[in-house]
Amino acid sequence: MHDPVLKPLSSDLPADPARRRLLAASAAGAALALPGAAALAQPREGVQVGPRSSFESLVPASEIEAEAARGYRDMLAQARARHLLAEPVHPQLRRLVYISTRLRPFAGMWNERAVGWQWEVNLIGSPQVNAFCMPGGKIAFFWGILTKLKLTDDEVAMVMGHEMTHALREHGRAQIGKEVATQGTISLLAGLFGWGMAGRQMAGVGGRLLTLKYSRDDETEADLIGLELAARAGYDPRSALSLWQKMAAASKGAPPAFLSDHPSSPDRLRTIAANIPRVQGLYDRAPKPDVRYGPPMTGGNSGKG
Numbered sequence: 001m002h003d004p005v006l007k008p009l010s011s012d013l014p015a016d017p018a019r020r021r022l023l024a025a026s027a028a029g030a031a032l033a034l035p036g037a038a039a040l041a042q043p044r045e046g047v048q049v050g051p052r053s054s055f056e057s058l059v060p061a062s063e064i065e066a067e068a069a070r071g072y073r074d075m076l077a078q079a080r081a082r083h084l085l086a087e088p089v090h091p092q093l094r095r096l097v098y099i100s101t102r103l104r105p106f107a108g109m110w111n112e113r114a115v116g117w118q119w120e121v122n123l124i125g126s127p128q129v130n131a132f133c134m135p136g137g138k139i140a141f142f143w144g145i146l147t148k149l150k151l152t153d154d155e156v157a158m159v160m161g162h163e164m165t166h167a168l169r170e171h172g173r174a175q176i177g178k179e180v181a182t183q184g185t186i187s188l189l190a191g192l193f194g195w196g197m198a199g200r201q202m203a204g205v206g207g208r209l210l211t212l213k214y215s216r217d218d219e220t221e222a223d224l225i226g227l228e229l230a231a232r233a234g235y236d237p238r239s240a241l242s243l244w245q246k247m248a249a250a251s252k253g254a255p256p257a258f259l260s261d262h263p264s265s266p267d268r269l270r271t272i273a274a275n276i277p278r279v280q281g282l283y284d285r286a287p288k289p290d291v292r293y294g295p296p297m298t299g300g301n302s303g304k305g
C-alpha cells in the first residue's frame with residue numbers, strides 16, 4: 001500500500017477532554033480483558049480463528065471508521081483529479097461491485113457493526129498490484145491487480161474476502177490501539193486524532209490506515225476468513241491457491257507493493273490448502289453467482305478503458 005496517490009490527511013477534530021477521559025478509562029478496562037471466549041464457543045462449520053485483539057478496544061470503532069471514511073474520500077478525490085477513478089459504468093467496476101455484494105451478507109457474522117456500514121467499492125486506474133478495504137467497508141482495487149494477474153471472478157472474491165477481513169476483524173484499529181498501549185499515554189492518540197496544536201500537524205488516522213502493515217497473524221486470519229466469506233458467496237475456495245500462485249509468479253523480478261505486505265510463502269499456501277476442506281461444504285451448498293465476468297480484455301494501465 002504505497003501508492004503516491006495516497007497522502008496522509010491532517011485531522012481537524014477538536015480537543016475534547018471528556019472523550020480523552022473516556023478513552024483512558026476504556027484503556028484501563030481493556031488491560032483486564034481476557035481472551036478465551038472463542039475457545040468456549042460451539043464448534044462451527046468453517047474456518048477456526050482466535051479471539052479478537054483486545055488492543056482494538058483502546059480506540060473507539062466509530063472514530064476509526066470516521067477517519068477511514070475521510071482518508072478514503074481524500075484518496076478518491078486525488079484519483080479523480082488525475083482522471084484515475086473508474087466511472088460506475090466501467091465493466092470492471094461493475095464486476096467488483098457485484099462480487100462485493102455477494103460477500104457482504106456474510107460480513108455481519110464476523111463483526112456486527114458491519115451490518116450498518118456504508119460499503120463502497122472503487123477501481124483506481126493505477127498499474128499497481130494492490131487492493132484494500134479500510135475500516136467501515138471502504139474497498140478499492142487497483143487496475144494492476146486485475147490485469148497483471150488476470151484474476152478470475154473467484155480469485156477477485158478471494159482478494160476481496162481477504163481485504164474485507166482486515167476491516168471486519170478491525171486489524172487497523174487494533175494496531176493503532178497497540179501503539180497507544182505501548183506508548184503508555186493517551187497523548188499519542190490525541191495526536192493521531194489531531195487533538196491539540198501538536199496533533200494538528202501530525203498525519204491523520206485516515207491516512208495512516210492506508211499505510212499500516214499487518215502482522216503475520218492478521219494476514220493468516222484474513223486468508224482464512226476471506227476464504228470462508230468467498231466460499232459462502234459461491235466462489236470456489238481452490239481459487240485461493242491459484243491466486244497466491246499467481247502472486248508468487250508476479251513477485252519474480254520486481255515484487256509488487258501488495259506482496260511486501262502479503263508474501264506468497266509456501267507456508268501461506270499450506271495453511272490455505274489445509275483450510276479448504278473446512279469451507280468446502282459451505283461452497284458446495286452456496287447459491288452460485290448468476291453473473292460471470294472475466295479479467296479486463298486489455299493489459300493496459302488505465303482503469304478507464
Ligand SMILES: [Zn+2]
Pocket residue numbers: 162163166214219222261262
Ligand atoms: Zn492482508
